Amino acid sequence: MAILVNNKTRVIVQGITGTQGSFHTKLMLEYGTKVVAGVTPGKGGQETHGVPVYDTVKEALSEHDANASIIFVPAPFAKDAVLEGINAGLELIVVITEHIPIKDAIQMIEVAKRNNVNIVGPNTPGVITPNECKLGIMPGHIFKRGEIGIISRSGTLTYEIASNLTRAGFGQSTCLGIGGDPVIGINFIDALQMFVNDDETKAVVLIGEIGGDAEEKAAEYIKREFTKPVAAFIAGRTAPPGKRMGHAGAIISGRAGTAESKIKALKRAGVYVVEKPKEISERLKEIL
Amino acid sequence: MKLYEYQAKEIFKKFGISIPRGQIADTPEECKKIAEEIGKPVAIKAQVLVGGRGKAGGIKFAETPEEAAEIASQILGSQIKGIKIEKVLVEEKLEIENELYFGITVDRSARKYVAIVSSRGGVDIEEVAEKYPEEIIKHYVDPLLGFQGFEARDLVKKIGLKGRNLIIAADILNKLWKIVEKYDAELVEINPLIKTKDDKLIAADARLIIDDNALFRHPEFEKTMETEGKEFNERELKARKEGLAYVELDGNIGIIGNGAGLVMATLDMVSLYGGKPANFLDVGGGADPKRMETALEIILSNPRVKVVFINILGGITRCDWMAKGIIEARERIKIQVPLVVRMVGTMEEAGRKILQEAGIDVLDSMEEAAKRAVEIANRIAGDE
Numbered sequence: 001m002a003i004l005v006n007n008k009t010r011v012i013v014q015g016i017t018g019t020q021g022s023f024h025t026k027l028m029l030e031y032g033t034k035v036v037a038g039v040t041p042g043k044g045g046q047e048t049h050g051v052p053v054y055d056t057v058k059e060a061l062s063e064h065d066a067n068a069s070i071i072f073v074p075a076p077f078a079k080d081a082v083l084e085g086i087n088a089g090l091e092l093i094v095v096i097t098e099h100i101p102i103k104d105a106i107q108m109i110e111v112a113k114r115n116n117v118n119i120v121g122p123n124t125p126g127v128i129t130p131n132e133c134k135l136g137i138m139p140g141h142i143f144k145r146g147e148i149g150i151i152s153r154s155g156t157l158t159y160e161i162a163s164n165l166t167r168a169g170f171g172q173s174t175c176l177g178i179g180g181d182p183v184i185g186i187n188f189i190d191a192l193q194m195f196v197n198d199d200e201t202k203a204v205v206l207i208g209e210i211g212g213d214a215e216e217k218a219a220e221y222i223k224r225e226f227t228k229p230v231a232a233f234i235a236g237r238t239a240p241p242g243k244r245m246g247h248a249g250a251i252i253s254g255r256a257g258t259a260e261s262k263i264k265a266l267k268r269a270g271v272y273v274v275e276k277p278k279e280i281s282e283r284l285k286e287i288l
Numbered sequence: 289m290k291l292y293e294y295q296a297k298e299i300f301k302k303f304g305i306s307i308p309r310g311q312i313a314d315t316p317e318e319c320k321k322i323a324e325e326i327g328k329p330v331a332i333k334a335q336v337l338v339g340g341r342g343k344a345g346g347i348k349f350a351e352t353p354e355e356a357a358e359i360a361s362q363i364l365g366s367q368i369k370g371i372k373i374e375k376v377l378v379e380e381k382l383e384i385e386n387e388l389y390f391g392i393t394v395d396r397s398a399r400k401y402v403a404i405v406s407s408r409g410g411v412d413i414e415e416v417a418e419k420y421p422e423e424i425i426k427h428y429v430d431p432l433l434g435f436q437g438f439e440a441r442d443l444v445k446k447i448g449l450k451g452r453n454l455i456i457a458a459d460i461l462n463k464l465w466k467i468v469e470k471y472d473a474e475l476v477e478i479n480p481l482i483k484t485k486d487d488k489l490i491a492a493d494a495r496l497i498i499d500d501n502a503l504f505r506h507p508e509f510e511k512t513m514e515t516e517g518k519e520f521n522e523r524e525l526k527a528r529k530e531g532l533a534y535v536e537l538d539g540n541i542g543i544i545g546n547g548a549g550l551v552m553a554t555l556d557m558v559s560l561y562g563g564k565p566a567n568f569l570d571v572g573g574g575a576d577p578k579r580m581e582t583a584l585e586i587i588l589s590n591p592r593v594k595v596v597f598i599n600i601l602g603g604i605t606r607c608d609w610m611a612k613g614i615i616e617a618r619e620r621i622k623i624q625v626p627l628v629v630r631m632v633g634t635m636e637e638a639g640r641k642i643l644q645e646a647g648i649d650v651l652d653s654m655e656e657a658a659k660r661a662v663e664i665a666n667r668i669a670g671d672e
Binding site: 020075076099100101102103105106107109110111125137138139142152153154155156157158159160163180182183184187207209210211212213214217233235236237238239240242243244245246247248249250254255256275276277278 | 339394396397399400401412414431432468469472474499500501502504505533535537545546547548549550551552553555556557558559560565568570573574601602603604605632633634653654655
């Protein structure tokens with residue numbers, strides 16, 4: 001089962017000829033992801049790692065059957081690329097690009113919503129369903145197929161926790177990076193709703209951080225209706241207010257967005273919140 | 289990027305929002321001259337980018353030009369929350385009837401801009417939201433259509449504006465939206481918007497924050513950016529120039545890692561074991577040896593740093609490159625403080641080999657490494 005991506009996911013890489021796009025196309029192919037076409041305006045007719053390149057998404061779709069894309073287009077052009085993907089009829093768009101202006105993010109996410117398109121990101125490592133499809137830039141070898149769903153605002157911290165889980169014998173159904181920006185497409189609640197309907201997923205790991213109130217909102221949802229066990233780690237307990245901690249979204253504004261507030265809300269919702277990343281697998285052993 | 293009040297007010301003025309008569313000054317003499325021109329009591333306002341300026345004594349009033357000069361000489365060169373005041377804004381003192389709040393910002397959960405008005409202006413809006421939530425009136429701006437005139441009129445009517453002022457207030461709100469659109473603002477705020485005794489609406493204060501990620505399409509702010517430095521110290525400025533995410537803290541354990549979440553968690557682990565991080569530094573994804581070298585250089589220029597903890601989890605970042613950067617930095621800048629390195633992931637073997645040959649131990653658990661860094665820091669602090 002899993003969520004969002006599986007072995008039927010057929011992928012277009014937007015921005016395939018750039019350094020990042022080309023590098024990760026190779027890694028996705030090696031992982032077994034069905035990358036069927038790439039798009040870079042003006043480079044139609046070329047090939048990247050054996051993948052045919054087209055000038056437009058529409059053209060790529062007229063030659064290949066695809067339902068998802070992954071975007072490596074630089075920030076100034078990323079909104080355009082996302083809108084092109086939506087317009088061409090894709091169902092899922094993963095936006096790897098960091099530093100997209102917030103106004104662009106708001107607009108592209110609104111258009112996606114009106115067209116029932118799922119956006120992952122921006123500023124995400126992507127999504128992986130182990131052994132089936134890696135639509136992202138995460139190192140594939142640290143994941144193993146299993147029963148744990150992961151939802152995270154961070155990249156490397158997710159790898160830290162996922163590899164811990166794998167070593168402890170807990171595989172993953174799907175691991176989803178929702179992105180480190182303030183405005184993102186799929187959020188914690190959307191992802192939890194997908195995991196609740198996925199029979200393969202027995203428990204969910206939520207990796208949050210300071211900034212905004214997405215974790216508090218997720219806690220309300222979990223308390224109200226989420227039926228599977230959830231373990232969580234929240235990064236940034238020592239972060240000072242008013243400073244952006246790397247991610248555009250990781251900032252305590254005034255009194256809002258502190259780790260304490262998130263931890264408190266999650267605990268109140270019955271979530272197992274741990275202090276150290278390695279304790280996630282220890283808690284899961286007790287729960288499952 | 290945060291703009292100073294006087295810079296934000298210049299933009300307000302350009303868009304036709306009424307602001308008090310006044311000018312910027314950087315000497316008491318200038319201040320006196322401006323007060324003379326205004327010809328009535330003035331407000332003297334320190335130009336700083338930190339909040340809570342009023343409470344910190346950064347806003348004062350003067351009855352005469354002489355008094356204005358006297359006050360300016362006290363404010364100029366003094367500090368608010370560690371930031372030196374170099375400019376004051378001298379403005380006519382307004383006859384206040386009441387104070388309103390008008391602002392537009394991003395609501396992250398709604399994934400939209402939100403316009404907020406309140407009849408309780410002049411105080412911290414978060415406090416109003418906590419104590420009197422019913423007096424905060426919000427409207428989510430349609431991301432594709434923008435903010436319409438009737439929507440603004442609906443909002444300002446709800447806080448009791450009538451007649452000519454209803455039209456003017458709605459117009460101010462719509463203009464704030466135009467500023468958001470034109471300049472990619474994350475936040476634009478008038479707090480307070482003053483209703484004067486002669487029934488005029490004037491923006492007594494102005495806050496404007498531009499989305500850093502949109503600066504590439506705003507060459508008009510290039511000059512403004514030169515004034516931005518005041519918010520940051522030397523190391524923070526250098527890091528910004530190098531594109532490294534760096535935040536200085538007050539501890540003695542320097543921290544470098546890759547990925548914002550991982551670095552935040554690293555700081556948390558250090559604190560959990562009783563240590564005090566000196567900074568947050570994220571070298572980012574796919575960093576090369578040079579980047580690690582620069583990161584070390586920035587961190588070690590902080591005299592408080594007694595030990596450095598490097599936490600690398602190689603995904604798209606190569607451990608061997610990070611190891612190379614560490615060795616090169618050590619040779620070039622003669623690192624005097626102990627290094628604790630945790631390194632796992634892509635090219636881990638090669639990275640370990642490079643470091644071990646140079647006599648640097650490599651650990652593989654982040655928790656263990658954090659504990660070790662804290663022990664060393666405590667030992668050094670104990671010796672001093």
